[in-house]
Amino acid sequence: MFLQIDLAGSVAIYEQVVQQIKFAIASGTILSNELIPSVRELSRQLAINPNTVARAYRTLQDEGIVYSRRGMGLAVADESQHRCKTERRSWFEEQFRKLFEDAVRSRLDWDEVREIVNQQLGKYNPQLAPSVSAGG
Amino acid sequence: MFLQIDLAGSVAIYEQVVQQIKFAIASGTILSNELIPSVRELSRQLAINPNTVARAYRTLQDEGIVYSRRGMGLAVADESQHRCKTERRSWFEEQFRKLFEDAVRSRLDWDEVREIVNQQLGKYNPQLAPSVSAGG
DNA sequence: TATACTGTATTATGTCGATAGGACAGTAGC
DNA sequence: GCTACTGTCCTATCGACATAATACAGTATA
Numbered sequence: 248m249f250l251q252i253d254l255a256g257s258v259a260i261y262e263q264v265v266q267q268i269k270f271a272i273a274s275g276t277i278l279s280n281e282l283i284p285s286v287r288e289l290s291r292q293l294a295i296n297p298n299t300v301a302r303a304y305r306t307l308q309d310e311g312i313v314y315s316r317r318g319m320g321l322a323v324a325d326e327s328q329h330r331c332k333t334e335r336r337s338w339f340e341e342q343f344r345k346l347f348e349d350a351v352r353s354r355l356d357w358d359e360v361r362e363i364v365n366q367q368l369g370k371y372n373p374q375l376a377p378s379v380s381a382g383g
Numbered sequence: 384m385f386l387q388i389d390l391a392g393s394v395a396i397y398e399q400v401v402q403q404i405k406f407a408i409a410s411g412t413i414l415s416n417e418l419i420p421s422v423r424e425l426s427r428q429l430a431i432n433p434n435t436v437a438r439a440y441r442t443l444q445d446e447g448i449v450y451s452r453r454g455m456g457l458a459v460a461d462e463s464q465h466r467c468k469t470e471r472r473s474w475f476e477e478q479f480r481k482l483f484e485d486a487v488r489s490r491l492d493w494d495e496v497r498e499i500v501n502q503q504l505g506k507y508n509p510q511l512a513p514s515v516s517a518g519g
Numbered sequence: 520t521a522t523a524c525t526g527t528a529t530t531a532t533g534t535c536g537a538t539a540g541g542a543c544a545g546t547a548g549c
Numbered sequence: 550g551c552t553a554c555t556g557t558c559c560t561a562t563c564g565a566c567a568t569a570a571t572a573c574a575g576t577a578t579a
Contacts, residue, residue: 251488257393259536267489274490285555296538301557308556318546318555339491340499342482347503350475352387353403354410357507363476364500367483371493395566421525432568437527444526454525454576525576531569538563546555 264303400439
């Protein structure tokens with residue numbers, strides 16, 4: 248399965264389910280008018296309560312990301328991929344913005360921030376030497 | 384005051400207090416053997432319950448970051464600045480690691496990741512042109 | 520000694536997320 | 550029609566967090 252839930256973290260499980268379904272739609276893992284996994288099946292695969300999945304699905308339905316086919320399940324709406332791509336981009340922009348802001352507010356040395364970021368960039372870009380030069 | 388609490392977020396208030404006190408120690412805003420704000424004073428300034436501050440302070444004391452001077456208050460322990468600096472560095476490393484990992488897992492285009500990161504780097508480094516070249 | 524602070528501890532209430540267990544109507548396939 | 554699915558709804562319980570309102574012992578200062 249394509250979902251990965253962090254039970255220990257502070258983010259509510261149903262919110263993680265909502266987001267990861269959206270990201271799966273954004274990346275094309277689930278296509279428009281395809282059925283998403285049933286409440287009971289997903290709850291079995293993730294080893295969480297069916298009610299928790301149901302709550303996530305209710306949220307997705309309220310937002311119009313999926314629609315109900317009575318007796319069959321929930322299917323991805325037509326415009327969902329584009330909407331989810333936009334949401335995903337905005338979400339990561341916001342997360343990075345907050346993290347940089349926290350780093351500045353906590354007075355972490357800017358050199359350290361660049362060091363950490365370049366390390367991560369290099370990790371997923373092994374052919375690139377870290378290249379953001381020091382400054383200011 | 385040097386603390387900034389997000390009441391709406393998912394992070395527990397007492398945990399935010401713990402972390403921000405640690406970061407204030409790391410940055411030298413509070414020095415060794417100096418008293419930190421009293422439970423009641425900080426609760427007034429942050430407009431939160433005294434019990435919430437007391438819980439944060441108990442945590443700091445359990446970790447040995449501060450020690451009690453009975454009847455006077457809590458003071459920063461000797462080795463705390465070094466310890467808090469190390470913790471701060473580790474914390475941001477972990478946050479950035481998770482965020483990049485999430486971006487990869489959600490199949491966000493790597494070009495978009497670099498775009499977002501360079502935007503933030505440029506924001507706090509205005510004299511530097513975004514300089515991580517495309518690759519991969 | 521009186522007061523005004525300190526930290527610490529207790530009990531109770533309310534909210535929220537998660538779980539447990541069950542019930543219902545609708546649909547597909549035999 | 551029967552069975553096995555589907556989403557949806559309900560009540561109840563539990564733990565974590567935050568709050569409210571006290572209470573207590575220790576210390577500094579006047």
